[in-house]
Amino acid sequence: MATKxxxxxxxxxxxxxxEHNVVKLVDDMGEMAFSARDLNRxxxxxxxxxxxxxxxxILTLAGSLxxxxxxxxxxxxxxxxxxxxxxxxxxxxxxQDFFEALxxxxxxxxxxxxxxxxxxxxxxxxxxxxxxxxxxxxxxxTTAKIFDSMEPKAYSSREFMWEFGKYLEENGGPKCDDSVxxxxxxxxxxxxxxxxxxxxxxxxxVIHQHNNPEKHVAVDSGxxxxxxxxxxxxxxxxxIFMIGGGxxxxxxxxxxxxxxxxxxxxxxxxxxxxxxxxxxxDGALSGSTLKEASSWGKVSTTYEQMVYSEATIAMPLIVGxxxxxxxxxNRKAREFQKIYQKENVTA
Numbered sequence: 001m002a003t004k005x006x007x008x009x010x011x012x013x014x015x016x017x018x019e020h021n022v023v024k025l026v027d028d029m030g031e032m033a034f035s036a037r038d039l040n041r042x043x044x045x046x047x048x049x050x051x052x053x054x055x056x057x058i059l060t061l062a063g064s065l066x067x068x069x070x071x072x073x074x075x076x077x078x079x080x081x082x083x084x085x086x087x088x089x090x091x092x093x094x095x096q097d098f099f100e101a102l103x104x105x106x107x108x109x110x111x112x113x114x115x116x117x118x119x120x121x122x123x124x125x126x127x128x129x130x131x132x133x134x135x136x137x138x139x140x141x142t143t144a145k146i147f148d149s150m151e152p153k154a155y156s157s158r159e160f161m162w163e164f165g166k167y168l169e170e171n172g173g174p175k176c177d178d179s180v181x182x183x184x185x186x187x188x189x190x191x192x193x194x195x196x197x198x199x200x201x202x203x204x205x206v207i208h209q210h211n212n213p214e215k216h217v218a219v220d221s222g223x224x225x226x227x228x229x230x231x232x233x234x235x236x237x238x239x240i241f242m243i244g245g246g247x248x249x250x251x252x253x254x255x256x257x258x259x260x261x262x263x264x265x266x267x268x269x270x271x272x273x274x275x276x277x278x279x280x281x282d283g284a285l286s287g288s289t290l291k292e293a294s295s296w297g298k299v300s301t302t303y304e305q306m307v308y309s310e311a312t313i314a315m316p317l318i319v320g321x322x323x324x325x326x327x328x329x330n331r332k333a334r335e336f337q338k339i340y341q342k343e344n345v346t347a
Contacts, residue, residue: 062244090199143204
């Protein structure tokens, strides 16, 4: 019978956009048709976001992205002021990024495998990627320890993720050097996870609340929404760069409506691009077009582009294009995390 070591051998490596100058490739794709031209226009729109001094850039992430090798792309975006806030699924930030910051890895696998054997060996499969379930349990337990250390009350997901970054700062995880959670902590880029319990942190909350039935931490989803809305209130213009769809996509589009309710006539997101493989015909959110979002008063149709592509192909090209064009070099960090720190001091 195969052992765990037989499966967990080849580590997934994160692509480094700095090593691949794709500017000419993406420019040439603009002379083609179909998805190539769409991708070129999306890259140009992202470049416009970064050039616009008034524009705050919000990145939304859904899907199993960091396990697939895209972590360093986002890390470089954070470290080079190419993004001002992140809205993500919990799996990406906790089960994948924080997990790797603790020293664990994702491994190259295959879908042509006996999943019953994987279950017996405590190996979880993400399409063609493997992850050690026993190591994930350590991640669960670590999040529970963080919750145990916090004052019992309700927190936004942004506050929880700041504590995760603080934990890495104080405990020096073996791979903190390319952790997005830690990079955001250092650069004051807030991370929001609107479905916070739907990940390893959720198991940590279960452990924490079970062991502390009278006094424990909890998630305040309303505070989450309000805090993300404050980014819209503090920004003259906003642009959204969406990978996949789901809750992060809708959460981020909705802050325009929330801001409009609070201040009246809030501007729609000026720029919007989405990389997705979802189909709009089933009526689900992930595949709904950006033009459709305009009918809700969320996205302007002047600078919007859908790119129908799988993220591991399109994202390095679009972000790599902007990186090698150098438009980020004079861009100032907005450090939106300080919005909330100032409010706490005032309170």
